[in-house]
Amino acid sequence: MQVTETQAEGLKRAFRVVVPATELDAKAAARLSDLKDKVKLNGFRPGKVPVAHLKRVYGRSVMAEVIEQTVTEANGKIVEDNGFRLALQPKVALPEDQDEVKGVIEGEKDLTYTVELELLPKIELGNFKELKVEKPVVEVSDAEVDETIARIADANRPYSAKAGAAAKGDRVSVDFVGTMDGEKFEGGSGEDVQVVIGSNSFIPGFEEQLEGINVGETRTVTVSFPEAYAARALAGKPASFEVTAKGIEAPGELVLDDEFAKTLGQESLAKLKELVRQRIESEHAGVARQKIKRTLLDALDAAHQFDVPAGLVEQEFTGVWEQVKQDLAAQNRTFADEDTTEDEAQAEYRKIAERRVRLGLVLAEIGERNNIQVSDDEVTRAVVERARQFPGQEQQVWDYYRRNPQAMASVRAPLFEEKVVDFLLELADVTEKKVTKEELYKEDEDEKAA
Template sequence: MQVKETRNEGLKRGYQFTLPAAELAETVNAKLKEAQPEIEMKGFRKGKVPLAMLKKQFGPRVMGDAMQEAIDGALRKHLEESGDRPAAQPNVEMDNGEGWKEGDDVIVTVSYEALPAIPEIDLGDLKLEKLTVAAEEAAIAEALENLAKSAQDFEDRRKGSKAKDGDQVVIDFKGSVDGELFEGGSGEDYPLVLGSNSFIPGFEAQLVGAKADDEVKVEVKFPEEYGAKHLAGKDAVFDCTVKAVKAPKPAEIDDELAKKFGSDDLEALKAQIAGRLEAEYAGAARAIMKRALLDQLDDKVKFELPESLVEAEAHQIAHQLWHEENPEVHDHNHGSIEPTDEHKKLAERRVRLGLLLAEIGQKAEVSVSDQEMTQAVLQAARQYPGQERAFFEFIQQNQAAQQQLRAPIFEDKVVDHIAEQAGVTEKQVSKEELEKAVESLDEL
């Protein structure tokens, strides 16, 4: 195999590989001889088929396999000797493919962008600030009040009282379309909270102001995208009888409330809430520290970036942002979305930090365990209720999907590794200060 360099500009590499015809013929003959003892053919005993006949029948296919193996082997050897790490799958093309015939040398062009050398960085030079927030009594009290509201009961209003938004009305109802009752459109003693939006749009608003024993005719229109197709877009009338009007009554903040939420008593519930709040604060503080860490790394480390990676990332960013701005479009049947200079700048940052974190993680032997991957898959599967098995099978068979789940876990572990080496100081702040710091983060 002869290798000739044709391009070496920045990170771009080009080579011409020449596979001598004699070497290919020798490889083909060796493969045929190896298979000969197991081949049977009409008119010949097993293992006695002449090599010339085998070459005539199987030669082209074996030649193709021999070419592929020779090219793969030559490329692998070249990368090992050069130390290059391609940023993406190398582009391999046969120069004389159309006119090639047996007995000719095979000439192949190989091109790729090499990953850059990542400069060393002293992680101890990084200075980070870790914000800490204690669960304040006011926040715990607010959380308790919200729990009490969610566990609220309803009690009868004074006779003759009109229903207000937030009240519960107990109703009997019968729904009809074009004068005909429809299946599922009737109910008795149904407790409906006004303003909950649990019924068809416009239904609950027509019961505001109703009193116990009132007969109310509710006229609505089923949404065009309603699940039952025979009702979608149809006008409907519901004859309602209001049997009771009840006012919301928040649950008492006491041991009984605590038991409803799985705690032994009120003090235990407060401790549980405090722990949850502090975990939320810690998560937000970590995001702030991670952003500061990435900003410092981006400032400290500069190196040439593979254009192909930057271009792919810029297009992905542009495509993602376009869909966020056009949420009504769920498919990809739209025109080309060209990245802006801002998209390209953001792409350069992401590619630079991605390569840097990968290098640091590799040197530190950071890895993602099977248990961590399993947990990530289980968590992702919750987004597809009823389709979990199909999701698991998809992940098992799709390397790209596995990498999408593995990448953020790996990145977070590398960030933790860097933070352990950096100089970190803790700073106690209030909940409001933490929220302000979170709001100041740009979406990157």
């Protein structure tokens, strides 16, 4: 076998490989000889089929298998001999000329093919003890706990039927039909929907226009959907709703005491407050974790600038770009609605794809050098947690992951990333910075982009 390097630019390598016909023929003959004792053909006793006859019957298929195996072994030898670390699977170009293909299959011509390789870069890791990151910390105040409990209480407040018109704080059961430019729209109708006037849970202006309505009365409510409305096809647009009141209830008295706590399964109001405080602390800690992780990843990106495999970037970009287009289509929006052009958006998302690939390689390198691994038990627990998010479908979810290696890898990857982040935070110089709740949850433009 003759191997000639034809390209060595950056992370790309290419080779021309020539495998003599005699070598292929010898391998095919060995395979046919092995088949002699295994195949059964009419007219021949087991193990007595002449190799020449086997070659006439199976020769072409056996040679095809030999060629496939030879190419795989040759590529593996190229990688091993040169100490390459591949970013992607080798890209092989076999002969396309029919006469040449026929000659190779029939053992009359040498096999000549080319293989292109894209390599992983050599990464020089920095000194992680020099990393400086701030950890935002929010103290949970008694007022925040009381406010949360008040919302819980309000959601569990008893209501009773009342006579007369609806007032602020009342719960009104309504049917409604929404129209836009005189036409009904998807999601614009509902029956027996309960609206608490003043709860600000509906489109701005909707609840206020129900004040004074009586049971059996129908009135037209006109509103405009918020600019940031989730259904982008409706965002910022005016709509009219024909609303009929079917029932009106007044809120009952609610005392925040031990008895109220017991209705929620807690032994006392103090215990309820303790649990609420723990939940708020956990939520704040989750947000703080994402903030410090973003800071850490920014620092890693800045400290590790190197060429990344173009093929990996293209794969990442393709996935991101397809999702972008699907989201825009689902929201009935264009790039112009996002104050950009398709070319500008593509350029921006390519930068994001390149950053993702670079950080992925850095994190993988850190994990490999420090023997950071995710056990099968950890993956299994994560899949079980995902399955629990689909009550009644747990077995189907479990089977999906168990039978789909890519899906299982999608579970393992974030677990690995979090372990590497934990490892880095143990080495880095982490200082705590007290911030307000508003500062913690403030999301700047860079974070949105990331």
